[in-house]
Amino acid sequence: MLFRGFVLSKKETVLKLSILAAFSVFAWCWSVKDRGVIFAVLGGIEREGDQIEILQMGRWLFLFAVFFLMMYRVMLDSRRTLLLSMYRYPSFRGWWKHYFLESHLMNLGHYLFCCLLWLLMENVTDNHSVYLFGTIIVFYIHLAMFISILLACGVVWMKAAVPCILLLLEGSAYILSNSLPAGILTCGMYCRIVLDTDYPAVYLFSAVQLVVCMECYFLVPQFWDRGVLFEKNN
Amino acid sequence: MSQAVELDGITKYFRDEKVLDDISLKLESGKIYGIVGKNGAGKTVLFKIIAGFLKPSAGTVIVNGRHIGADTDFPDSLGLIIETPGFLSQYTAYQNLQYLASIKNRISKEKVKEAIRTVGLDPDSHKKVGKYSLGMRQRLGIAQAIMEEPELIILDEPMNGLDKKGIEDVKAILKELKGEGKTVLMASHYAEDMEICDQVYEMDNGKLAEYMPSPVRMQ
Numbered sequence: 076m077l078f079r080g081f082v083l084s085k086k087e088t089v090l091k092l093s094i095l096a097a098f099s100v101f102a103w104c105w106s107v108k109d110r111g112v113i114f115a116v117l118g119g120i121e122r123e124g125d126q127i128e129i130l131q132m133g134r135w136l137f138l139f140a141v142f143f144l145m146m147y148r149v150m151l152d153s154r155r156t157l158l159l160s161m162y163r164y165p166s167f168r169g170w171w172k173h174y175f176l177e178s179h180l181m182n183l184g185h186y187l188f189c190c191l192l193w194l195l196m197e198n199v200t201d202n203h204s205v206y207l208f209g210t211i212i213v214f215y216i217h218l219a220m221f222i223s224i225l226l227a228c229g230v231v232w233m234k235a236a237v238p239c240i241l242l243l244l245e246g247s248a249y250i251l252s253n254s255l256p257a258g259i260l261t262c263g264m265y266c267r268i269v270l271d272t273d274y275p276a277v278y279l280f281s282a283v284q285l286v287v288c289m290e291c292y293f294l295v296p297q298f299w300d301r302g303v304l305f306e307k308n309n
Numbered sequence: 310m311s312q313a314v315e316l317d318g319i320t321k322y323f324r325d326e327k328v329l330d331d332i333s334l335k336l337e338s339g340k341i342y343g344i345v346g347k348n349g350a351g352k353t354v355l356f357k358i359i360a361g362f363l364k365p366s367a368g369t370v371i372v373n374g375r376h377i378g379a380d381t382d383f384p385d386s387l388g389l390i391i392e393t394p395g396f397l398s399q400y401t402a403y404q405n406l407q408y409l410a411s412i413k414n415r416i417s418k419e420k421v422k423e424a425i426r427t428v429g430l431d432p433d434s435h436k437k438v439g440k441y442s443l444g445m446r447q448r449l450g451i452a453q454a455i456m457e458e459p460e461l462i463i464l465d466e467p468m469n470g471l472d473k474k475g476i477e478d479v480k481a482i483l484k485e486l487k488g489e490g491k492t493v494l495m496a497s498h499y500a501e502d503m504e505i506c507d508q509v510y511e512m513d514n515g516k517l518a519e520y521m522p523s524p525v526r527m528q
Contacts, residue, residue: 087399155395156409159453162360162383163412299382302364305357306323 099192111204112197117214119264143238167299210265217263220284223291313338313492319368330515341493343503346512352496388459394450398439403432424456443470464495
């Protein structure tokens with residue numbers, strides 16, 4: 076089966092969906108569902124004074140780790156075949172556009188699959204999410220920003236440590252946001268938007284994250300123009 | 310004969326280290342050219358510059374009349390192996406080549422299978438590339454380089470990992486490509502791989518010179 080640039084065998088598709096399904100069930104099990112599964116899983120960590128919720132923070136970072144793992148496979152395959160595939164495109168920008176958009180499309184597919192499962196589980200438990208679309212959109216934009224950074228760093232920097240650095244930054248951002256009046260640091264947590272009265276401009280941060288996604292998209296070809304992209308491998 | 314590749318004053322620095330030193334070269338269409346040189350001589354860097362992956366610090370590259378880096382990022386009609394060819398190990402030879410062919414979408418599935426057969430592999434085999442020997446991967450690399458019938462074929466160490474029969478097979482394929490008017494530029498550590506070449510150059514410390522076989526080397 077060909078998913079445009081990416082080759083997916085039936086076996087691999089089944090494996091991927093199985094991992095995502097297991098992850099969805101796992102996330103559903105741990106969540107406190109008084110405001111529904113979607114809000115509980117994707118809504119973020121509620122503020123309880125200045126207390127740092129280590130367990131909740133671990134759960135929050137786990138969400139990103141699973142989506143990063145899925146993307147890691149795509150990036151690994153792309154890196155393996157880079158020298159054989161890139162020159163077949165009319166230009167570097169052509170290759171980068173395909174790679175960037177298709178990776179995002181694949182990530183969106185993973186995300187929607189998980190959301191669909193959570194919604195199905197919610198129907199089974201007769202427990203309906205509040206702030207459903209807001210939560211889904213805000214989390215996805217946050218995830219998309221991370222995926223954009225991953226993809227850009229994967230081409231420019233080629234360091235396997237990038238996902239770990241992103242998770243560290245996300246964890247640090249949560250810890251700092253608890254001790255500082257800096258709500259922007261937890262911009263992917265929808266619960267902060269709707270439950271914190273001191274939370275400033277609601278969707279502005281999502282717009283900023285979309286700008287980061289676009290920056291990543293436009294920045295990489297500039298490295299290509301400067302002729303430094305493949306020099307690190309030599 | 311028309312010029313397939315024209316290099317003029319190619320110099321390349323990595324930080325302060327000069328890896329290519331003022332290389333000028335003209336390759337005519339329909340010929341096989343070879344470059345011999347030890348590891349780190351600069352062969353792969355030169356190939357990456359011709360293919361468009363690296364930009365020279367100075368000089369120009371023209372392939373089939375188009376200035377690489379100015380008119381186009383990559384040569385229009387190119388087949389390439391640089392370093393050990395990287396394939397998706399979880400897929401078969403045919404699936405890997407079909408994926409690469411789908412990018413340009415210029416050739417049929419039958420052409421893909423034909424290229425695999427040409428290098429002595431079975432396109433209908435269910436064996437995953439991850440289980441291939443180095444020689445089989447190398448053959449598959451050559452298949453992907455020639456499947457779209459490019460005008461220019463760049464092969465970095467194409468004989469790497471091949472047994473005696475494999476080397477003879479590759480030489481026969483290259484001769485056939487030459488007969489079809491294709492230009493082949495290949496590199497090797499070993500001078501004996503170059504017997505099919507119309508012209509051989511030697512690269513040493515980033516400098517290119519015409520290869521002069523010494524009596525010791527001929528042994």
